[in-house]
Amino acid sequence: MAQPYPVHVIEARWRDRWERSGLNRIDLDTVDSDRVFYNLVEFPYPSAEGLHVGHVFRYVGVDAFGRYQRMCGRAVFQPIGFDSFGIHAENYALNVGEHPRRLTEQTTARYREQLSSIGAAWDWSRAIDTSKPEYYRWTQWTLVQLFKAGLMYQAEAPVIWCPSCLTVLAREQTDRDGTVCERCGSPVTERVMKQWFLRTTHYADRLLSGLDDLEWPDRSKRLQRQWIGRSEGRDIDFGDLTVFTTRPDTLPAVTFIAVPAGHPAAGSTRRHPTSGAPIPVVVTDYVVESYGTGAVMGVPAHDDRDARFAAEHGLPVSDAPLLDPVDAAAVGRPSVRYRMHDWLISRQRYWGPPIPIIHCESCGAVPVPEEDLPVVLPDLDDIRPTGDSPLAECTDWVQTTCPSCGGPASRDSDVSDTFVDSAWYFLRYPSTEFDDVPWDNVRTDKVLPVDFYAGGSEHVQRHHLYARFMTMALQDLGLVSMAEPLPRIALGGMIILAGAKMSKSRGNVVSPDGYVAEHGIDVLRCSLLFSAPWGRGGEFSDRSIAGIERFFARCWRAVAESDGPESAVAQWDHTISAVTRAVERMSFNVALARLMEFVDHVRSAEDKSVLVRLLAPLAPHLAEELWHQLGQPFSVHDQPWPEASSDGAAEVQDLAVQVDGRLRGRISLPRTATGEDAAALARSNIAAVPAKDAVKRVVYVPGRVINFVSR
RNA sequence: GCCCGGAUGGCGAAACUGGUAGACGCGGCGGACUUAAAAUCCGCUGUCCUUUCUAGGGCGUGCAGGUUCGAGUCCUGCUCCGGGCACCA
Helix, strand or coil: CCCCCCHHHHHHHHHHHHHHHCCCCCCCCCCCHHHEEEEEECCCCCCCCCCCHHHHHHHHHHHHHHHHHHHCCCEEECCCEECCCCHHHHHHHHHHCCCHHHHHHHHHHHHHHHHHHCCCCCCHHHCEECCCHHHHHHHHHHHHHHHHCCCEEEEEEEEEEECCCCEEECHHHEECCCCEECCCCCECEEEEEEEEEECHHHHHHHHHHHHHHCECCHHHHHHHHHHHCEEEEEEEEECCEEEEECCHHHHHHCCEEEECCCCCCCCCEEECCCCCCEEEEEECCCCCCCCCCCCEEECCCCCHHHHHHHHHHCCCCCCCCCCCHHHHCCCCEEEEEECCCCEECEECCCCCCECCEEEECCCEEEECCHHHCCCCCCCCCCCCCCCCCHHHHCHHHHEEECCCCCCEEEECCCEECHHHHHCCHHHHHHHCCCCCCCCCHHHHHHHCCCCEEEECHHHCCCHHHHHHHHHHHHHHCCCCCCCCCCCEEEECCEEEECCEECCCCCCCCCCCHHHHHHHCHHHHHHHHHHHCCCCCEEECCCCHHHHHHHHHHHHHHHHHCCCCCCECCCCHHHHHHHHHHHHHCCCHHHHHHHHHHHHHHHHHECCCHHHHHHHCCCCHHHHHHHHHHCCCCCCHHHCCCCCCCCCCCCCEEEEEEEECCEEEEEEEEECCCCHHHHHHHHHHHCCCCCCHHHCCEEEEECCCEEEEECC
16 A cells, blocks of 8 residues: 655655664763663564564553653663574574584674664663673673672572483473473483572572562563462471471371472481370372472371372371461471572573683682673584583583682583573673773663663563562662662563464464565554554554555655645544553554544644654654654654643543433533533433432432432 | 463454553555555454444453452462473472
8 A cells, every 4th residue: 555655765865864874772871860761672582483462562662651751751772682592593503513603693793783773762872782792791691790799609409301312401392291302302301510600599588578669560560479379387407307398287187297209307207296196207299308498297187288189098087186376386386488590690501601710629619800801602513402501511611720829720611501591691781891890870860760671571580580689689789779760660462473473483474574574663663552552462464554554655645745725633632542551551553543643633733743752653654754844844753742731620521321220322521511400401302211209319420421220 | 290481353462550342553444645556545344233324232362250330450269371390298
């Protein structure tokens, strides 16, 4: 469908002008802290398939929101970057036989181009890339700080191992409930290795209580609470064997103690702490070694699982009376357990920041001195897995001297989890030009916390939690002043195709490129935003494109043409407040609907700039062009957001007339009319309204309904 | 198993805090303009019944109840779809 204007010429022209004029950048040195609006969206992992329309949907919603904030007078800081380290890139590189660095350069370049083409007001001058030494230097620095503070430690832990691929797998790289390797289908095994952990459990209570004050979706808070999984109970000693229970009142009815296979006490007995009776310690398949004390009281009379197990194995059931609350509260010792574990950050992989630790026979684990950072990831030719970390093969790199004693030592050959990269990246954006500190405290205090963080629900348990943990830890170390970096989060909906999330492996990725080439980015932006509320998402469809193109053409003509006498338009107020409300709650579909209703009135309007300004966050290029056509100075995006001049109460509106709650007609009168006026008007216009003495009650809701109740 | 979200025309959806269900758009049908087409514009478009052709009425937001003058919205019990956690003591 042809537009009445040259779409691509206009879009290219204005995007170029915005970039040259620095429209999307703010001066962080001179800006007033109160005006800063840090509008952040989770930075993408640059995958090989390129940006798809689901990304575009998420990003343009965030962009529209940021542009709106800017017109409301905020100094919007809207950076973007690339989360380019990680297993996904590494695996893809292995599959196609390329080096991850080269592949990442390609995919990042393509992402940069696509992200630029969507017309979002990114501040590209502050872009970050987690796989670049100038970034991961500070990721490593952060780990060194945590290590020095005792928040990073090494311990033996099981990892998932694929005996066929000779590699450690992440849980996400397994199929069928973590039992087989997703790449080769072989059954996976467990292997115990020494690994690095961050002490997230130390912050469990603060991570939990901090949630109360956050402006997050209830869903997010619930998921994080569930993930942290705080559970209060008692530790009870059965001799040398301690159990954890949340039901100390059932202690008298204990008939066995359940432990997992391999437990040293399996097969023995312990004395019951109160009755002294011998209690067998039995192996069950339902006790988790790593939770609680790894041993559980078996109470068949009060627990279904214990009852089933007792029945199957001929164990006795006790009907001893339960303890009353006072006695129960005196049993054992109070104990709090968490489902959340410390964060295992070691990855026996290649494509990540080397863990900045040197192992020395005499000094133990020594952090790399800050002046020696970054520990640069060596450029290995062959990163195919051999059964050990790829970096361990690189002996020139591994062999080093101990920073503490100067003796021979070796570098840790693991890399850190990608989630470490993204746990602090929001601190880096405002300080990208500093190469002597990870972030400048004046900058950080001015710009953070993030005013609006737009993410996906897939990141609630991990990324959002790790970001909070990291910030709390850094606060305790005196390195940042805030505890909560992301006080306001909104979760964007996902765009799916044929019922599934878009991904290359499913072969259902829809690229924005074709649509942009054919219709321009503003049309794609608005048709995506029009098809569903931003927070919901849904099945991808290009059906709304035709409607958006017609709407744009009507906007163009409404501005370019005039008919009849020009007059002030009373309906502006209604439209302005409706669009404002819709944008505030990210319902851009409704904002567009209200503008569509209104556009034809603009032809005879005195002040057409209102339409153009309301359109600016949604269709930034078209609005800029229309603004220019109106003879207004560059840029529409610097203009104030229109304000409604009245609440519209005096306007004549329709009022529903009901009898006993059933609709019987409609009358028109201002919302300011009294109940008497409304009742009289209804009675004279609508035959179904009963006589006065037959009415027991009249319910009048101004502007909505008048209901005559006869029963 | 536990927790959560969702279900509204042919389709995407709207409905502020319990107050006119289906805004807006797509698609469809009919019409105007045109030699014709495209584009554009106008009208109709949940469903059933009655009709003096102008309307009037019944039903209708997954199902069954309830509260209320009034329920898509609140409550109870279900069905289906999506998501999270999962032998977590």
